[in-house]
Amino acid sequence: MNHAIFSLDDRRALVTGASSGLGYHFAKVLASAGAHVVLAARREHLLEKRADDIRAGGGSCSVIGLDIADGTSIATVTESLGAIDILVNNAGIVREAPALDQGEADWDAVIDTNLKGMFLLATAVARGMRDAGKGGSIINIASILGLRQASGVLPYAVSKAGVIQLTKSLALEIARFGIRVNAIAPGYLDTELNSEFWQTDAGKAMLRRIPQRRLGQLDDLDGPLLLLASDASAYMTGSVLTVDGGHVVSTL
Numbered sequence: 318m319n320h321a322i323f324s325l326d327d328r329r330a331l332v333t334g335a336s337s338g339l340g341y342h343f344a345k346v347l348a349s350a351g352a353h354v355v356l357a358a359r360r361e362h363l364l365e366k367r368a369d370d371i372r373a374g375g376g377s378c379s380v381i382g383l384d385i386a387d388g389t390s391i392a393t394v395t396e397s398l399g400a401i402d403i404l405v406n407n408a409g410i411v412r413e414a415p416a417l418d419q420g421e422a423d424w425d426a427v428i429d430t431n432l433k434g435m436f437l438l439a440t441a442v443a444r445g446m447r448d449a450g451k452g453g454s455i456i457n458i459a460s461i462l463g464l465r466q467a468s469g470v471l472p473y474a475v476s477k478a479g480v481i482q483l484t485k486s487l488a489l490e491i492a493r494f495g496i497r498v499n500a501i502a503p504g505y506l507d508t509e510l511n512s513e514f515w516q517t518d519a520g521k522a523m524l525r526r527i528p529q530r531r532l533g534q535l536d537d538l539d540g541p542l543l544l545l546a547s548d549a550s551a552y553m554t555g556s557v558l559t560v561d562g563g564h565v566v567s568t569l
């Protein structure tokens with residue numbers, strides 16, 4: 318197999334939510350594959366630190382402040398950025414509470430960040446890709462909570478189901494411009510934020526329902542990310558890759 322097909326040399330990638338978690342990891346992976354990566358989020362001081370680390374590892378990157386929930390901020394960023402070949406639409410938030418305790422402010426914050434922002438940024442970047450005439454790859458970060466249900470995260474689950482339909486609908490409309498739109502739906506990942514939960518009885522019970530009987534690690538996402546970002550997925554658009562150890566196909 319020709320592994321050069323995964324090379325991102327001479328590509329410019331924009332990763333949202335790159336100040337922490339998955340987004341920072343994605344930025345490192347894309348930079349190590351040869352892309353120049355623009356790291357975007359609200360906390361610019363954190364982005365600068367992340368960028369220093371990527372450069373220290375030999376990667377090429379820059380940073381830009383972005384509030385994905387604000388259409389004006391998205392317009393400013395996309396106008397100033399120039400050509401983008403790869404967009405990783407990753408920024409997202411969750412509000413955890415029983416459905417009957419979630420209010421308008423919770424709904425608006427989650428939907429504006431996870432869905433409206435993703436729509437506005439994807440379409441703005443896609444217009445630039447169309448005008449540049451070189452095609453491109455848009456990767457939306459969904460969640461298995463967009464495919465199945467869990468208690469306590471209703472607006473989040475709705476937003477991620479929306480991300481999946483956004484992915485498919487946009488893929489349909491812009492394939493003619495050579496722009497591919499795909500989604501990654503991660504399962505439960507082992508992160509600092511949730512490490513204590515997995516020690517509880519509820520956490521251990523959930524682990525037993527994952528067919529592979531383990532949590533995902535950040536680097537479990539590397540292969541799917543590089544596949545979708547690169548020419549290796551030239552004939553893929555509108556796809557949703559679950560990366561969840563089989564969680565969504567768990568037995569009833």
Ligand SMILES: NC(=O)c1ccc[n+]([C@@H]2O[C@H](COP(=O)([O-])OP(=O)(O)OC[C@H]3O[C@@H](n4cnc5c(N)ncnc54)[C@H](OP(=O)(O)O)[C@@H]3O)[C@@H](O)[C@H]2O)c1
Nearest residue numbers: 334336337338339358359360384385407408409460503506
């Ligand atoms: N962790 C998991 O197990 C898991 C599983 C499935 C899916 N996901 C998805 O993966 C993505 C990243 O999650 P994570 O776990 O890495 O979360 P995280 O560590 O909390 O990071 C979220 C990122 O989003 C950015 N962000 C939040 N609101 C923003 C806004 N209004 N404008 C711009 N950036 C904003 C944050 O940066 P600033 O605060 O600096 O703006 C931060 O960099 C999310 O879409 C999430 O739904 C995560």
